Amino acid sequence: MSTARTTTIRMIVMLLVVAIIFGLVFGYGAIRSHFIAKFLAGFGNQTQTVATITAETTAWQPTLNSVGSVTAVNGAELSAEVAGIVDKIDFKSGTDVKAGTLLLTLRPNNDPAVLAQLKATAALDETNYARDQKQFHADAIAQSQVDTDRANLAQAQAAVAAQQALMDEKQVKAPFSGRLGIRQVNVGQYLAVGTQIVSLQQLNPLYVDFYLPQQALAQLAVGQNVTVNVDAFPGKTFPAKVASIGAEVDSATRSIQVRATLDNPDLLLRPGMFATLDLDVGTPQQLVTLPATAISYNPYGDTVFLVEKTKDKDGKTGLTAHQVFVTTGQTRGDQVSVLTGVAVGDTVVTAGQLKLRNGTPVAINNTIQPPNSPNPNPPNE
Numbered sequence: 001m002s003t004a005r006t007t008t009i010r011m012i013v014m015l016l017v018v019a020i021i022f023g024l025v026f027g028y029g030a031i032r033s034h035f036i037a038k039f040l041a042g043f044g045n046q047t048q049t050v051a052t053i054t055a056e057t058t059a060w061q062p063t064l065n066s067v068g069s070v071t072a073v074n075g076a077e078l079s080a081e082v083a084g085i086v087d088k089i090d091f092k093s094g095t096d097v098k099a100g101t102l103l104l105t106l107r108p109n110n111d112p113a114v115l116a117q118l119k120a121t122a123a124l125d126e127t128n129y130a131r132d133q134k135q136f137h138a139d140a141i142a143q144s145q146v147d148t149d150r151a152n153l154a155q156a157q158a159a160v161a162a163q164q165a166l167m168d169e170k171q172v173k174a175p176f177s178g179r180l181g182i183r184q185v186n187v188g189q190y191l192a193v194g195t196q197i198v199s200l201q202q203l204n205p206l207y208v209d210f211y212l213p214q215q216a217l218a219q220l221a222v223g224q225n226v227t228v229n230v231d232a233f234p235g236k237t238f239p240a241k242v243a244s245i246g247a248e249v250d251s252a253t254r255s256i257q258v259r260a261t262l263d264n265p266d267l268l269l270r271p272g273m274f275a276t277l278d279l280d281v282g283t284p285q286q287l288v289t290l291p292a293t294a295i296s297y298n299p300y301g302d303t304v305f306l307v308e309k310t311k312d313k314d315g316k317t318g319l320t321a322h323q324v325f326v327t328t329g330q331t332r333g334d335q336v337s338v339l340t341g342v343a344v345g346d347t348v349v350t351a352g353q354l355k356l357r358n359g360t361p362v363a364i365n366n367t368i369q370p371p372n373s374p375n376p377n378p379p380n381e
Contacts, residue, residue: 046361047361047362047363048321048352048355048356048360048361048362048363049352049362049363049364049365050305050307050321050349050350050351050352050353050355050356050362050363050364050365051349051350051351051352051364051365051366051368051369051370052307052347052348052349052350052364052366053290053291053294053347053348053350053366053369053372054345054346054347054348055288055290055338055342055343055344055345055346055347055348056288056289056344056345057286057287057288057289057344058286058287058289058374059284059285059286060284060285060286060287060289060329060330060332060337061280061282061284061285062280062281062282062284062285062330063227063278063279063280063281063330063332064212064216064219064278064279064281065276065277065278065279066210066211066212066258066276066277066279067210067274067275067276067277068208068209068210068211068274068275068277069208069209069210069272069273069274069275070206070207070208070230070262070269070270070271070272070273070275071206071207071208071209071271071272072178072201072202072203072206072207072271073202073205073206073207073261074175074176074178074201074202075178075199075200075201075202075271076175076199076200077196077198077199078103078172078174078175078196078197078198078199078200079172079191079193079194079195079196079197080104080106080169080170080172080191080193080195080197081169081193082106082166082169082170082193083190083191083192083193084106084107084109084170084190084191085106085107085188085189085190085191086104086105086106086107086185086186086187086188086189086190086191087105087106087107087108087187088104088105088187089103089104089183089185089186089187090102090103090104090105091103091104091180091183091198092180092183093180093181093182093183093198094179094180094181094182095179095180096177096178096179096180097174097177097178097179097180097200098174098177099174099175099176099177100173100174101173101174102171102172102173103172103173103174103180103197103198104171104172104185104197105170105171105172106170106171106191107170108167108170111163111166111167111170112167114163115160115163115164115167118156118159118160118163119160121156121159122153122156122157122159122160124156125149125152125153125155125156126153126156128149128152128153129146129149129150129152129153132145132146132149132150133146172197174200175200176200176202177202178200178201178202178203179200179201179202179203179267180198180199180200181198181199181200181201182198182199183197183198184196184197184198185197185198201270201271203264203267203269203270203271204263204264204265204267205261205262205263205264206261206262206264206269206271207243207259207260207261207262208226208228208240208259208260208262208275208277209257209258209259210257210258210260210275210277211250211253211255211256211257211258212255212256212258212279213254213255213256214249214254214255214256216256216281217249217256219281219282220242220245220256220258220279220281221242222242222243222244222245223241223242224241224242224279224280224281225239225240225241225279225280226239226240226241226242226260226262226277226278226279226280227239227240227277227278227280228240228260228262228275228276228277229275229276229277229278230269230273230274230275230276231274232268232273233268235375237375238262238263238264238269239262239263240260240261240262240263240277241260241261242258242259242260242279243259243260243261244258244259245257245258245259246258258279260277287329287337287338287339288337288338288342288343288344289335289336289337289338290304290335290336290338290342290348290350291334291335291336291350291369291370291371291372292331292334292335292336293350293351293370293371294336294348294349294350294353294370295326295328295336296353301325302325302326302327302328303323303324303325303326304323304324304326304338304341304342304348304349305321305322305323305324305348305349305353305356306321306322306323306324306342306346306347306348306349307319307320307321307322307347307348307349307362307364308320308321308322308347318361319361319362319363319364320359320360320361320362321349321356321357321358321359321360321362322358322359323356323357323358324341324342325341326338326339326340326341326342327339327340327341332374332375333373333374333375333376334370334371334372334373334374334376335372335373335374347364349362350369350370350372351368351369351370
């Protein structure tokens with residue numbers, strides 16, 4: 001009887017200990033959850049400092065963007081039409097020349113002597129033909145003799161012209177006005193046919209060739225304005241106009257070639273430069289524009305935070321953040337066009353969004369604003 005009573009007492013004590021342990025564990029968890037929730041609630045209600053901007057509309061020109069290359073209206077790698085040894089060079093690298101300027105002469109060898117011989121033969125044939133005409137009118141010779149001497153004169157004159165053409169081919173002249181590149185040959189050097197002598201490029205005006213997808217074809221027209229940028233002159237734009245549109249779409253890339261004419265009065269640009277282009281299409285539109293920093297890009301949609309005046313449970317007026325979805329359009333510089341979601345006059349958060357959620361109290365400090373320029377310049381430019 002005593003043993004059974006002792007066992008019962010032990011069981012009761014063990015159950016009480018287990019109950020106390022469970023009570024302590026669950027009680028600690030409940031207390032911890034209470035304090036964590038209280039802490040997070042207090043943290044979420046803390047006032048966050050943000051920068052804002054008032055949404056307004058600006059004139060927005062719809063554009064098509066592309067990249068291309070600057071090319072010369074007239075450009076050529078000059079070479080001689082015949083082989084020979086360089087006898088004289090009449091130009092300096094990097095200079096401007098006019099059309100027809102003599103640039104290089106190949107060694108003439110015996111060409112002048114051959115030309116003189118052929119001219120003498122042609123002169124003799126001309127004298128014989130003139131004598132034949134007089135004798136023919138006096139019935140002293142037959143018509144066949146006159147015809148033979150006329151043919152001999154024509155052959156002699158043709159030989160003179162051929163020799164003169166050969167001598168002219170040994171002189172390389174500028175086919176158009178432009179700027180010469182770096183000389184590639186030297187006096188005394190043997191030149192095979194087609195050997196490059198120097199590059200000649202017309203620098204004003206220039207072409208800019210670029211490609212656009214076939215979907216843009218309906219928006220293209222000759223005369224449209226193009227803004228050209230090159231990384232050699234950051235922050236500087238060069239105006240151009242569409243001069244021609246390709247006649248076919250490339251079947252491999254499904255793109256069409258477009259060529260714009262670019263004035264280059266200061267001769268800053270050079271053929272071969274890489275360029276980025278903005279082609280104006282349609283008429284300018286009035287769109288809400290925001291700094292790019294105001295947009296939060298997410299897989300489920302782009303959002304911005306608006307600042308609104310609200311009253312708390314005590315009736316006090318304050319500012320709170322409210323997240324809304326937006327539809328964005330094109331970008332230009334530091335700006336993004338907003339098609340839906342933001343109205344003119346809305347106060348939009350531009351910095352500090354990471355600290356916000358719906359209903360977060362905010363304080364506005366616009367001492368420092370993020371960049372908001374349609375045509376930003378790199379630092380120190």
